[in-house]
Amino acid sequence: xxxxxLKRLAIALATLILASIVVFAVLEILPGDPAxxxxxxxxxxxxxxxxxxxxxxxxxxxxxxxHWAGGLLSLDFGRSYTYSVPVIDLVRERLAVSLPLxxxxxxxxxxxxxxxGLFSASRRGRAGDTISMGAAQLGVAVPNFWFxxxxxxxxxxxxxxxxxxxxxxxxxxxxxxxxxxxxPAVALALPQAAILARVTRSALIEVLNEDYIRTARAKGxxxxxxxxxxxxxxxxxxxxxxxxxxxxxxxAGTIIIENVFYLPGLGRLVFQAxxxxxxxxxxxxxxxxxxxxxxxxxxxDFSYAAVDPRLRSRS
Amino acid sequence: xxxxxxxxxxTLGGILxxxxxxxxxxxxxxxxxxxxxxxxxxxxxTPYDVTKLVIADKTQGPxxxxxxxxxxxxxxxxSMVMVGARNSIAVALVAVGIGMGVGVPLGAFAAARGGLVDxxxxxxxxxxxxxxxxxxxxxxxxxxxxxAVNAIIAIGIFNIPVFARVAxxxxxxxxxxxxxxxxxxxxxxSTQITIEHVLPNIATLLLVQGTIQFALGILAEAGLSYLxxxxxxxxxxxxxxxxxxxxxxxxxxxxxxxxxxAIVVTVxxxxxxxxxxxxxxxxxxxxxx
Numbered sequence: 281x282x283x284x285x286l287k288r289l290a291i292a293l294a295t296l297i298l299a300s301i302v303v304f305a306v307l308e309i310l311p312g313d314p315a316x317x318x319x320x321x322x323x324x325x326x327x328x329x330x331x332x333x334x335x336x337x338x339x340x341x342x343x344x345x346x347h348w349a350g351g352l353l354s355l356d357f358g359r360s361y362t363y364s365v366p367v368i369d370l371v372r373e374r375l376a377v378s379l380p381l382x383x384x385x386x387x388x389x390x391x392x393x394x395x396x397g398l399f400s401a402s403r404r405g406r407a408g409d410t411i412s413m414g415a416a417q418l419g420v421a422v423p424n425f426w427f428x429x430x431x432x433x434x435x436x437x438x439x440x441x442x443x444x445x446x447x448x449x450x451x452x453x454x455x456x457x458x459x460x461x462x463x464p465a466v467a468l469a470l471p472q473a474a475i476l477a478r479v480t481r482s483a484l485i486e487v488l489n490e491d492y493i494r495t496a497r498a499k500g501x502x503x504x505x506x507x508x509x510x511x512x513x514x515x516x517x518x519x520x521x522x523x524x525x526x527x528x529x530x531x532a533g534t535i536i537i538e539n540v541f542y543l544p545g546l547g548r549l550v551f552q553a554x555x556x557x558x559x560x561x562x563x564x565x566x567x568x569x570x571x572x573x574x575x576x577x578x579x580x581d582f583s584y585a586a587v588d589p590r591l592r593s594r595s
Numbered sequence: 596x597x598x599x600x601x602x603x604x605x606t607l608g609g610i611l612x613x614x615x616x617x618x619x620x621x622x623x624x625x626x627x628x629x630x631x632x633x634x635x636x637x638x639x640x641t642p643y644d645v646t647k648l649v650i651a652d653k654t655q656g657p658x659x660x661x662x663x664x665x666x667x668x669x670x671x672x673x674s675m676v677m678v679g680a681r682n683s684i685a686v687a688l689v690a691v692g693i694g695m696g697v698g699v700p701l702g703a704f705a706a707a708r709g710g711l712v713d714x715x716x717x718x719x720x721x722x723x724x725x726x727x728x729x730x731x732x733x734x735x736x737x738x739x740x741x742x743a744v745n746a747i748i749a750i751g752i753f754n755i756p757v758f759a760r761v762a763x764x765x766x767x768x769x770x771x772x773x774x775x776x777x778x779x780x781x782x783x784x785s786t787q788i789t790i791e792h793v794l795p796n797i798a799t800l801l802l803v804q805g806t807i808q809f810a811l812g813i814l815a816e817a818g819l820s821y822l823x824x825x826x827x828x829x830x831x832x833x834x835x836x837x838x839x840x841x842x843x844x845x846x847x848x849x850x851x852x853x854x855x856x857a858i859v860v861t862v863x864x865x866x867x868x869x870x871x872x873x874x875x876x877x878x879x880x881x882x883x884x
Contacts, residue, residue, distance in 0.1 A: 295721050306734060421862035423814050425821055426837055426855035433844050532727035536818050540841065550730070551822065554737040566734070570725050
């Protein structure tokens with residue numbers, strides 16, 4: 281078990297290092313000179329050269345990479361070209377919007393999907409299954425940003441229950457802040473919940489066909505016990521895998537959803553930074569998101585060991 | 596890749612008969628064909644010219660003259676939805692082609708070889724998976740500039756590890772089976788076995804994943820166009836139409852409703868088609884019914 285966990289950890293670290301090289305390399309080939317961008321149209325070649333020196337842009341590639349990676353490790357991301365503030369401050373401020381948003385969406389999606397999947401699988405082929413899987417089928421097909429627009433139309437424009445966009449900040453109080461995250465979270469969660477419900481159902485159906493389920497039923501265990509104790513537990517591996525993958529989808533989804541709702545989150549920050557060629561911000565936020573995805577997948581790997589005893593004994 | 600399934604007692608007629616009884620397949624098939632026809636029709640005929648701006652007709656609600664209403668430039672939304680279908684289908688389809696063409700051989704190769712090759716390929720897979728797809732797509736389109744072709748590349752790259760993973764997982768489940776052992780005993784090479792026995796047995800899996808990725812590609816293309824990174828105006832695209840609609844939600848909600856419905860119906864049709872195919876061709880799922 282420890283060998284398994286160590287191996288997964290080593291793989292995660294290697295992936296992280298490789299990812300950082302990719303991010304760095306990709307942004308190196310991006311067109312546009314940040315020094316020229318900062319100084320504007322009228323700067324002379326000498327001025328630009330001087331600033332490039334000051335920014336360390338003329339140093340050798342490998343040295344710049346090591347400097348940058350070392351900075352990431354010590355949470356020193358550098359200064360934003362366009363905002364002229366340390367990137368870490370920007371990130372901290374934006375994370376306070378994006379992290380709660382992603383977590384609420386993930387929680388919503390799980391809370392909706394697992395019971396629906398269970399319900400559907402245990403009523404396979406009957407009306408309840410058909411209706412809930414029909415709804416899931418529809419949910420998978422809905423683009424989250426269109427769903428967001430429809431939610432805005434109904435709940436913000438028409439019923440005036442929640443704001444149509446913007447974020448008052450946590451200083452305005454927990455409730456107003458949460459209220460403005462509610463629609464975005466629902467918009468993010470619904471398509472994910474639909475996918476998760478389908479996966480849960482099919483994983484459960486697969487498990488329910490196994491011999492040991494028949495054995496458990498044959499020895500007189502009630503259906504409910506078999507479903508929760510034997511089937512759900514064995515169906516958890518595909519469900520956990522999808523949950524891990526969905527976290528990456530959620531993070532990416534925040535880029536669009538934050539744009540729909542004008543939320544000052546990480547996704548909006550990185551999108552604006554890309555269009556403004558603010559490379560330091562792009563690098564930092566992308567690395568942060570990638571690190572988050574890798575960390576979540578590592579957690580998923582660890583949880584495999586928790587739900588699957590075979591992995592625990594295997595070295 | 597040829598598509599034939601190892602079920603000896605199954606004739607083409609038998610499969611067709613089953614297809615006609617399968618509601619999901621039929622619904623999905625009809626929707627998909629209708630969307631394709633709509634896109635094809637748009638090449639020769641649309642109710643109105645989508646490049647012509649008629650300011651006098653701007654933001655009109657649905658009517659007999661304009662079934663889906665008009666946008667802020669007086670363009671007919673129905674015509675734009677029709678032309679937009681082309682773009683969505685082309686981008687998503689080519690992206691699936693890229694994903695399958697590169698991903699399936701990689702995954703099958705990894706499963707056949709095992710060991711270090713497998714490990715290395717799967718680590719590269721992990722690496723691509725670590726980048727949220729839309730984020731990399733945004734970065735790719737930011738590097739090469741926005742446009743339909745770059746959207747295809749961006750979505751296609753994300754499809755590669757998906758197909759590699761599915762192909763590998765499917766192939767790994769096939770390799771320990773007895774008929775593979777028999778093929779080995781008959782002296783076939785692992786490449787031969789992969790092509791003759793493994794791929795046909797995972798074809799259903801790949802076809803179903805293909806329709807899923809096609810549907811996801813349509814959603815991704817819409818997302819990129821919504822952010823202004825997909826097909827560029829004046830070429831209409833569903834995502835771009837939704838972007839234009841957003842600030843006009845109060846005055847002209849139809850501008851958002853119809854392009855969105857087009858996306859939902861298309862994706863729904865493709866997903867139903869995929870589910871139907873899985874039902875019809877996979878004997879395992881049939882037993883479960």
